[in-house]
Amino acid sequence: MDYDFTIVGAGAVGLAIAAELSQHGSVLILEKEDGIGRGISSRSSEVAHAGIYYEPGSLRARLCVEGRRQLEEWGAQGRFSYRRIGKYIVAVTEDERAQLDALLARGRENGAGDLRLVSRDELCAAEPHLSAACGVFSPATGIFDSHGLMRFLLESAQQQGAQLATQSAVCGIRRLAAGYEVVVRQDGAEERLATRCLVNAAGLFADEVAALAGIDVDAAGLRLFWNRGEYFQVVSSSRVKASRLIYPVPGAGGHLGIHVTLDLAGQIRLGPSAEYLEPRPFRERREDYAQDERLLALFFEAARRYLPELEAEDLRPCATGIRPKLNGAGQPARDFYIREESARGLPGLVNCVGIESPGLTAAPAIGRHVARLLFNR
Numbered sequence: 039m040d041y042d043f044t045i046v047g048a049g050a051v052g053l054a055i056a057a058e059l060s061q062h063g064s065v066l067i068l069e070k071e072d073g074i075g076r077g078i079s080s081r082s083s084e085v086a087h088a089g090i091y092y093e094p095g096s097l098r099a100r101l102c103v104e105g106r107r108q109l110e111e112w113g114a115q116g117r118f119s120y121r122r123i124g125k126y127i128v129a130v131t132e133d134e135r136a137q138l139d140a141l142l143a144r145g146r147e148n149g150a151g152d153l154r155l156v157s158r159d160e161l162c163a164a165e166p167h168l169s170a171a172c173g174v175f176s177p178a179t180g181i182f183d184s185h186g187l188m189r190f191l192l193e194s195a196q197q198q199g200a201q202l203a204t205q206s207a208v209c210g211i212r213r214l215a216a217g218y219e220v221v222v223r224q225d226g227a228e229e230r231l232a233t234r235c236l237v238n239a240a241g242l243f244a245d246e247v248a249a250l251a252g253i254d255v256d257a258a259g260l261r262l263f264w265n266r267g268e269y270f271q272v273v274s275s276s277r278v279k280a281s282r283l284i285y286p287v288p289g290a291g292g293h294l295g296i297h298v299t300l301d302l303a304g305q306i307r308l309g310p311s312a313e314y315l316e317p318r319p320f321r322e323r324r325e326d327y328a329q330d331e332r333l334l335a336l337f338f339e340a341a342r343r344y345l346p347e348l349e350a351e352d353l354r355p356c357a358t359g360i361r362p363k364l365n366g367a368g369q370p371a372r373d374f375y376i377r378e379e380s381a382r383g384l385p386g387l388v389n390c391v392g393i394e395s396p397g398l399t400a401a402p403a404i405g406r407h408v409a410r411l412l413f414n415r
C-alpha cells in the first residue's frame with residue numbers, strides 16, 4: 039500500500055481528519071484546487087456555533103458542541119484568532135417568544151453553554167440599535183479566523199508526516215482485495231495510488247466522490263442539493279453598530295434568517311440568505327459565486343425588522359457561499375452523513391456528506407469521529 043489513509047478534500051473537515059489520522063499512520067490529502075480551503079470553508083460566517091438549533095443527539099448537535107470547545111481551547115493557546123463574542127437570538131414581536139422558549143430548551147439539552155432569556159431593556163442597553171421584544175443570550179458563541187484554523191490543522195498533520203497534493207482531482211475509485219485504488223488527475227495526466235483506507239471529505243462534491251466508489255447516491259439518499267447564501271456588508275459609515283452577533287428566530291425550513299455577524303476586525307455583515315440552485319448532473323455543476331445585487335431589498339427588509347435605523351444605502355454586496363444540503367427545498371433538515379461503509383461492502387471507506395453548517399465549528403470533532411469509525415470497525 040502507498041498510504042494507510044487517503045483523504046479527498048483539503049477543506050476544514052479533510053484537514054481536521056488528516057490532523058487526527060496522521061497520529062496513526064501515513065496520510066495523503068488530495069485536493070483538486072491549488073491550495074487548501076478554497077471551497078465551502080473559505081466562504082462562511084466564521085462563527086463558532088454553540089450548538090443551539092440542532093436535533094438533540096444528532097451528529098450536528100454533538101459534534102458542534104465538542105468542536106466548539108476544541109476551537110476555544112486552541113484559540114486560548116494562540117493557535118489562531120478566536121473571540122468568545124456571544125450572540126443574541128431575538129424575538130422581534132411577542133408572538134415569536136414561544137420559538138425562543140423552544141430554542142432555549144433545545145440548546146440546554148444540547149449542552150450549548152449558559153443560555154439565558156434577556157428582556158427588552160437588557161437588549162436595549164447592550165445593543166442600542168436593536169429593536170426586539172426579548173431574546174436569548176448565548177455567551178459561548180464565538181468568531182474565529184477560519185483560514186488560521188486550516189493552516190494550523192495542515193501544519194499539525196504535516197508535522198506528523200502527512201502529505202498534501204494540490205491540483206490533484208480524484209476521478210476514479212476501485213475496490214481492491216484490501217483497500218482502494220484511487221485514480222488522480224494531475225496536470226492532465228492520470229496517476230494511480232493504493233490506500234488502505236479512504237475518506238471522502240469533498241464538500242460540495244462529496245456525493246460525486248461517493249458515486250465514484252460505486253454508491254448509487256440517489257438510492258442511498260446522498261445526492262447533494264446546492265443552496266446559495268449571500269452576504270451584504272454594512273458600511274462603516276452606517277449609524278447601525280453591533281457588539282455581538284444578532285440572529286432573528288429561525289424562519290421557514292430551519293433557515294437561520296438574515297442575521298448580523300461580525301468579523302474579527304469588527305466589520306458587520308448581514309446574511310447569509312438561502313436559495314436552492316437548479317439541480318444539475320455532476321458534470322454540469324459549476325460553483326458560481328457571482329453576487330445578485332437584486333437581493334439588496336430582501337436583506338434590507340429582513341434586517342430592518344430588528345435594526346430600524348438601517349438605511350438601504352448602508353448595504354454593499356460582499357460575499358457568497360454554497361451549502362451542500364442533503365435535504366431539498368421543502369424537505370425536513372437532515373443530519374450530517376458520516377459513515378464507515380462496511381455495510382455497503384466498502385470497508386475502510388468513510389463518507390462525509392452534507393457537511394453544511396455547523397461543519398466548520400464541528401470540524402475538529404469530525405476528525406476524531408472519523409478516526410473512531412475507522413478504528414472501531
Ligand SMILES: Cc1cc2nc3c(=O)[nH]c(=O)nc-3n(C[C@H](O)[C@H](O)[C@H](O)COP(=O)(O)OP(=O)(O)OC[C@H]3O[C@@H](n4cnc5c(N)ncnc54)[C@H](O)[C@@H]3O)c2cc1C
Nearest residue numbers: 047049051070077078079083085208241359396397398399
Ligand atoms: C454561506 C455559509 C456560511 C457558513 N457559516 C458557517 C459558520 O459560521 N460556522 C460553521 O461552523 N459553519 C458554517 N458553514 C458551514 C461550513 O463552512 C462547512 O460545513 C465546512 O466549511 C465544510 O468543510 P468541508 O471541508 O467539508 O468542505 P470544503 O471546504 O468545500 O472542502 C472540500 C474540499 O474538497 C475538494 N474536492 C472536491 N472534490 C474533489 C475531488 N474530486 N478531488 C480532490 N479534491 C476535491 C474541494 O476543492 C474542497 O477544497 C457555512 C457554510 C456556508 C455555505
